[in-house]
Amino acid sequence: MADGTLHDAFLDELRDSYDAEKQLTKALPKLAKAATSPELRAAFEHHLEETRGQIDRLEQIFGLLDEKVRGKHCDGIAGIIDEGKSVMEEDFDEATMDACLIASGQRAEHYEMAAYGTLVAWARGMGHSEVANLLQQTLDEEKAADRKLSQLAEGGINQDAADAAHAEEENEIKAATPARAGRGRSSAADAPKRSRR
Numbered sequence: 001m002a003d004g005t006l007h008d009a010f011l012d013e014l015r016d017s018y019d020a021e022k023q024l025t026k027a028l029p030k031l032a033k034a035a036t037s038p039e040l041r042a043a044f045e046h047h048l049e050e051t052r053g054q055i056d057r058l059e060q061i062f063g064l065l066d067e068k069v070r071g072k073h074c075d076g077i078a079g080i081i082d083e084g085k086s087v088m089e090e091d092f093d094e095a096t097m098d099a100c101l102i103a104s105g106q107r108a109e110h111y112e113m114a115a116y117g118t119l120v121a122w123a124r125g126m127g128h129s130e131v132a133n134l135l136q137q138t139l140d141e142e143k144a145a146d147r148k149l150s151q152l153a154e155g156g157i158n159q160d161a162a163d164a165a166h167a168e169e170e171n172e173i174k175a176a177t178p179a180r181a182g183r184g185r186s187s188a189a190d191a192p193k194r195s196r197r
């Protein structure tokens with residue numbers, strides 16, 4: 001008969017998160033390096049520091065639970081990091097690259113928010129209140145990091161990328177139809193739809 005309990009599943013998820021945070025300490029410096037916006041670079045660097053603190057917090061949690069500090073390969077975050085790596089290999093303009101780095105970073109944050117949300121709920125359910133409080137601190141940091149990335153995207157980076165995309169469309173229209181050059185900005189309706197990939 002199967003005898004694994006929620007406590008076993010909880011330890012498994014903690015090990016998964018521990019490994020995910022370790023993977024992120026290697027990925028975040030790459031995101032920071034690829035960013036053009038100084039604010040975006042600072043946001044990734046700040047979250048790298050937080051991530052190191054989150055690793056310490058998980059080690060403290062294993063101690064409180066009387067368990068060995070051990071990670072278990074997190075396939076989910078590995079996949080998200082791999083996707084982020086392929087984005088960085090693309091030949092995007094600076095604003096578009098920043099917008100894509102934010103998209104990659106937010107995928108990681110949302111994955112972690114889901115994981116820590118579950119961990120907090122399970123810890124509370126099993127009466128591990130001190131552990132739950134520590135996990136809640138990490139969950140709050142992940143949510144704040146996600147909000148910061150949204151602020152940067154909505155505070156100019158997405159618009160800069162969109163403006164660059166439209167400027168490029170306009171040049172293409174002028175090159176393709178010289179008779180229309182000088183008529184000013186074309187309407188969105190007659191701008192050709194084009195995909196970057």
Ligand SMILES: [Fe+2]
Binds near residue numbers: 021024051054142
């Ligand atoms: Fe994290």
